[in-house]
Amino acid sequence: MDQTANQLQDQFQQRIDLEQKIEPRDWMPEKYRQTLIRQISQHAHSEIIGMLPEGNWITRAPSLKRKAILLAKVQDEAGHGLYLYSAAETLGISRDEMYEQLHSGKAKYSSIFNYPTLSWADMGAIGWLVDGAAILNQVPLCRTSFGPYARAMVRVCKEESFHQRQGFECLLQLSRGSEVQRQMCQDAINRWWWPSLMMFGPKDDESPNSKLSMQWKIKRFSNDELRQKFVDMIAEQIKLLNMVLPDPDLTWNEQTKHYDYGAINWEEFKQVIQGNGPCNKERLEARKKAWTNGDWVREAATVHAAKQAKRKSEAQTFSAKETQ
Amino acid sequence: MLQQSIKSYIQQDLQTQYLLHLADNALILSHRNSQWCGHGPILEQDIALTNIALDQLGQARNLYQYAALLITEKTGIATTEDQLAYLRDVGEFKNCLLAELPNGDWGQTVLRNFLMGSYQFFLYQELQQSAIGQLKAIAEKSIKEITYHVRWSADWVLRLGDGTAESKGRMVQALELLWAYTGEMLEPCDYELPFIATQSSFIKAAWEAKIASVFSEASLVHPTNEWMQSGGKKGIHTEHLGYLLAEMQFLQRAYPGLEW
Amino acid sequence: MRLYLQKNHYGDYGDGHAGGLEQDAHQDPQKQWPLWEVFMRSKQGLDHKHAGSLHAVDATMALENARDVYTRRKEGVSIWVVESKHIHASDPNAAAEFFEPANDKIYRHPSFYDLPDSLKHM
Numbered sequence: 081m082d083q084t085a086n087q088l089q090d091q092f093q094q095r096i097d098l099e100q101k102i103e104p105r106d107w108m109p110e111k112y113r114q115t116l117i118r119q120i121s122q123h124a125h126s127e128i129i130g131m132l133p134e135g136n137w138i139t140r141a142p143s144l145k146r147k148a149i150l151l152a153k154v155q156d157e158a159g160h161g162l163y164l165y166s167a168a169e170t171l172g173i174s175r176d177e178m179y180e181q182l183h184s185g186k187a188k189y190s191s192i193f194n195y196p197t198l199s200w201a202d203m204g205a206i207g208w209l210v211d212g213a214a215i216l217n218q219v220p221l222c223r224t225s226f227g228p229y230a231r232a233m234v235r236v237c238k239e240e241s242f243h244q245r246q247g248f249e250c251l252l253q254l255s256r257g258s259e260v261q262r263q264m265c266q267d268a269i270n271r272w273w274w275p276s277l278m279m280f281g282p283k284d285d286e287s288p289n290s291k292l293s294m295q296w297k298i299k300r301f302s303n304d305e306l307r308q309k310f311v312d313m314i315a316e317q318i319k320l321l322n323m324v325l326p327d328p329d330l331t332w333n334e335q336t337k338h339y340d341y342g343a344i345n346w347e348e349f350k351q352v353i354q355g356n357g358p359c360n361k362e363r364l365e366a367r368k369k370a371w372t373n374g375d376w377v378r379e380a381a382t383v384h385a386a387k388q389a390k391r392k393s394e395a396q397t398f399s400a401k402e403t404q
Numbered sequence: 405m406l407q408q409s410i411k412s413y414i415q416q417d418l419q420t421q422y423l424l425h426l427a428d429n430a431l432i433l434s435h436r437n438s439q440w441c442g443h444g445p446i447l448e449q450d451i452a453l454t455n456i457a458l459d460q461l462g463q464a465r466n467l468y469q470y471a472a473l474l475i476t477e478k479t480g481i482a483t484t485e486d487q488l489a490y491l492r493d494v495g496e497f498k499n500c501l502l503a504e505l506p507n508g509d510w511g512q513t514v515l516r517n518f519l520m521g522s523y524q525f526f527l528y529q530e531l532q533q534s535a536i537g538q539l540k541a542i543a544e545k546s547i548k549e550i551t552y553h554v555r556w557s558a559d560w561v562l563r564l565g566d567g568t569a570e571s572k573g574r575m576v577q578a579l580e581l582l583w584a585y586t587g588e589m590l591e592p593c594d595y596e597l598p599f600i601a602t603q604s605s606f607i608k609a610a611w612e613a614k615i616a617s618v619f620s621e622a623s624l625v626h627p628t629n630e631w632m633q634s635g636g637k638k639g640i641h642t643e644h645l646g647y648l649l650a651e652m653q654f655l656q657r658a659y660p661g662l663e664w
Numbered sequence: 665m666r667l668y669l670q671k672n673h674y675g676d677y678g679d680g681h682a683g684g685l686e687q688d689a690h691q692d693p694q695k696q697w698p699l700w701e702v703f704m705r706s707k708q709g710l711d712h713k714h715a716g717s718l719h720a721v722d723a724t725m726a727l728e729n730a731r732d733v734y735t736r737r738k739e740g741v742s743i744w745v746v747e748s749k750h751i752h753a754s755d756p757n758a759a760a761e762f763f764e765p766a767n768d769k770i771y772r773h774p775s776f777y778d779l780p781d782s783l784k785h786m
Contacts, residue, residue, distance in 0.1 A: 106756045131442035138438050142655035142664035143486045144431075144465050147438075148458060152736075154441050155454040159733055162447045166717035169699065175719065176696045200655055200664065235716070239737070250664075258662055366443070374445025376574070377510045380567025382697065385721035387566065446697070448718050452732040556728060563721075 096297050101227035104170040112296055115289065116226050117171050118187075119298065121178045124164035126190035127157045128182075129363050133197040134206060142200055149246050150203060156243070160236045167228040183368050191349065192275045194357030201254055201261075201268035207247015209269070209276040212314065215240055216306050217280070225297040248317070255321040262323075269318070270326040277341075278349045280307040308338055315339045406491045413479050414496075419536070420471050421498065421595035424488065425637060427467035428499035431489060432645070433520060434460035435652060436507055445510050452556060456517065459549040464489070466542045490656035494639070494646050498595075501636040502585040504645040511564050511571065512578035518557035518618070519582060523589045525550050526610045530603040539599075558618045565622025572623075580627055587632025596637075699748040700726040702733075704740035712744050720745075 088107050095102065102108055131154050138154060141147035165175045181187035192210055197203070218240065221233040254265040281287055281303040293299040301309075311330075318325055329342035351357070406414075414420050437457035444450030468485035475483040502520055507513045528550055531543035564571040590608040592600060600607065619626060635641065655664065697719040703712035715734045720726035726745040734740065754762055770776050779786065 103756065105753060128442075128447070135442040138441055139435060139651050140654055142490075144461065144468070144489055146664055148461050148465070151438055151441060151454060151458055151461065155451055155458070155736075158442070158447050158451050158454070159736070162451070162718065162733060163716055165447070166699075169717065174696055232716070253664060257664075258659070260659060261662060370443040370445070373443075374510065376568070376570050377445040377449075377564070378695070378697065380571030381563045381721045381725070382695075383571075384563040384567040385725075388722065446719065448720065448729040448733060451736075452729065455732050455736065559724065559728070 093295075096225050096295075099223075099297075101230060102225050103227045111292070112298075113171055115293060115296070115298060116229065117168055117173050119293075120164055120168040120171075120229055120232075121173070121181065122188055122190075124161045124168060124178065125182045125187055126193065127161035127164060129189045129193045129367060130210075131157045131161075132363055132366055133193055133195070133359070134203060136197050137200065137203050140200070141203075146203075146250070153207070153243055153246065156239050159239065163232040163235055164229075167226075167232040170228045179371060183364070183371065185355070185364070188353065190279060191352040191357060192272075192279050193363060194352050194360045195271070195275050196359050198271070199264050199268060201251065201264040202272070204247050204250030204254060204265070205268035205272040207243050207245075208251055208317075209247075209272045209314065210279065211240060211243040211247060213276045213279045213310050215244060216310050216313075220300040223297075223300065229298075251321055251323075255323060265321065266323050269321075269323050273326050274344065274348075275352075277307060277310070277344055278346075278352075280304070280310065282346070282349075311339045311341050405493075406487060406496075407481060409479055410475055410481060410483060410487075411496070413475060417474075417478070418595040418598055420474055422599055423467050423471040423474070423539075425498035425595065427464045427471065427488070428497050429503050429520070429524070430460045430467065431464035432497070432499045432503040432648065433517075434458075434464060435648060436503065436505075437513070437517070439507055440513065453513075456553050456556065459546075459553065463542070463546045463549070466545070470538050470542065486656070490653045494641050494649060496639060497641065497645060497649070498637050498639065499645075500585070500588050501633055501642055502582065502589065504636070504642060504648060505582070505585065506644055508578060508581070509574060510560075511574040512581065514557050514560035514564070515575065515578045516582055517553060518561050519586055519615070520589065521550055521553040521557055522614045523586075523607070523611050525554050526607045526614075527600070530600055530607060534599065536599075554614075561618055561624070562622045565619070565624040575622070575624055579624060583627045584629060584631065584633045588634040588636060591632075591634070593637045697721050700730075700745045701748050701751060702726075702730040703744040703746075704730070704734060705742040706739060707741050712742065715739070717748065723747075 089109060092102070092106075092108060092112075095106075102112075134150065134154050134157075138147065138151055141150050165178060168178060169175060178187065182189070197206070215237070218233055218237050222230055222237055224230045224233065251265050251268075254261040284290065284302045284304045287303055290299065290302060294302070315325065315330060315332075327342045329340065331340050333340045352360070355361075414424065434457045437453055437460065441450065441454045441457070444453060465485055468488045472483040472485050472488055475481070500520070502516060505516065507516075525547070528543045528547045531539055532547060534540040534543060561575070565575045566572075590604075590611060592604045596604070615626070636645075698721070699717055700720055701717055702715045704715040705712045715730070718726065718729045718733055720729045723745060726747075727743055730743045730745055735743070
């Protein structure tokens with residue numbers, strides 16, 4: 081038996097190395113399945129929780145155009161959550177089970193969404209920085225080894241491309257506006273910069289799951305690699321906004337051809353993950369409330385569908401009798 | 405605030421008032437529906453209702469833009485859709501009261517969409533024959549969206565009316581609350597008459613037939629009260645609209661005259 | 665160690681199986697809406713292609729949900745939905761006997777035939 085298990089393991093790794101996609105019915109190590117369920121569901125939860133901080137501003141958007149953009153964007157996040165939950169469902173876990181894990185606090189989601197959205201400029205900063213960071217994480221996931229996850233990510237990335245652009249454009253408008261708008265813009269960048277660096281996860285030497293995920297090609301770049309890429313990208317883009325990043329240590333390093341940046345406050349990261357962020361409780365409560373308030377709706381729809389199906393089959397039986 | 409000369413122009417021009425009435429209905433209903441985004445009973449339906457809110461917002465924008473164009477032409481003062489949406493106060497909004505009521509639960513929300521969507525459906529069907537080219541074009545575009553809204557909301561009225569005892573009870577309650585606000589939609593006021601005078605009795609009859617057929621399938625009976633609440637079309641609103649506008653217009657009010 | 669996955673919610677229903685969700689003892693089947701697969705044909709497309717999955721109580725709702733979830737960017741002009749439990753998939757363990765026999769039938773492909781260049785319209 082052990083020998084078979086080893087053989088299967090080897091064949092599995094071979095397929096991964098040959099860049100063949102693993103599909104739901106294929107043999108896979110239990111740990112691979114568990115890792116994927118954890119990662120995909122976390123990703124899905126992040127999309128759904130991520131609707132809330134931006135959703136705050138749908139009713140306060142300052143123009144009809146911005147309102148439409150924001151509404152469409154937050155709705156896209158619901159779609160992304162749905163695609164990702166579906167991908168996880170192919171691994172044998174139901175969406176309801178994943179919700180239970182989220183609601184009970186067992187499952188995590190991206191800690192960035194536990195920060196508050198305090199001004200309109202936060203809509204721009206989230207689009208530019210948070211979605212910008214997310215995209216760097218997500219683009220390599222389009223080639224991740226598990227087929228349904230890769231397919232979901234292709235769809236997500238296609239839709240996501242307008243999110244970052246609208247965010248930057250929103251900030252650009254503010255940066256060209258009045259003094260108070262420029263302050264709003266800088267203030268939002270100040271508040272979202274460090275949390276968005278934390279989105280890439282712990283430093284490589286403290287990221288316990290990374291090695292196996294790389295071997296299985298679930299992940300293709302390390303946390304620090306992606307973080308560096310992000311810093312290099314944003315440090316250039318911010319020049320167009322005439323704003324500054326809140327990091328006195330940020331400097332171009334001629335030798336490495338990268339930007340050096342200051343120390344991340346990992347204690348804060350840890351605290352937010354453990355539930356002590358400014359909005360952890362509100363976010364989770366809002367999700368639980370939406371779900372519980374929907375109980376009677378989902379149940380009624382199920383019962384109605386069953387009634388309809390019964391009526392239909394009775395009508396068929398009746399007409400069959402008629403024709404006899 | 406809107407400039408006084410624009411206000412005065414609106415006060416004496418029935419066509420602008422009518423366009424604003426149509427636009428306000430779409431915007432306020434869209435606003436209410438958009439409050440569900442992120443809080444729906446299941447992801448698929450969260451997305452569905454947001455699609456509806458986006459359609460309604462698009463309709464509102466088309467109508468405001470057209471009204472703004474007319475105002476600009478007539479008064480010579482450059483006017484935008486955002487000024488019309490964000491700088492008018494409660495008394496200047498002309499939407500039906502039904503649109504501004506709070507969402508309540510999912511049942512109340514889908515029922516409101518059904519009652520109002522069905523009305524908009526027959527109204528826009530008539531407006532497709534409008535002599536005003538731009539209004540006709542907006543109606544032609546909107547009717548496809550509204551057809552889907554009616555289909556979607558009628559399906560939900562059926563599911564909840566003919567679902568569980570709880571869902572039925574909630575629908576009965578929602579209907580009791582909303583029914584008194586339906587009459588206002590169907591009784592045209594002065595600025596509506598020039599545009600739908602001959603069709604209004606047909607719209608009313610068609611709406612009543614549609615409601616009756618879905619309610620009978622959903623085994624729902626609407627209240628028989630004759631007394632209907634009204635006033636929204638003339639700017640006499642419920643207390644709810646003030647809060648809605650305070651939230652919606654806050655940035656434009658706090659930082660006047662800026663581009664966002 | 666668990667070697668084979670027993671339960672997948674799509675493409676994993678052999679003949680004779682009633683389907684996935686109903687068999688899950690740990691959850692109330694009344695509670696969760698069934699899973700559906702969505703296939704869509706784009707405006708220029710020839711066939712319906714798998715777009716993704718969703719939950720719905722019946723076919724009517726599944727079609728509407730598919731419209732709302734998967735056509736927000738004009739992705740399609742025609743939708744098929746099928747409840748996931750009705751999809752039967754080939755067994756990956758039988759991939760060799762299913763698919764490899766086609767590998768050596770190269771004479772089925774037009775490029776197999778070496779014809780003179782002067783031959784036209786073929």
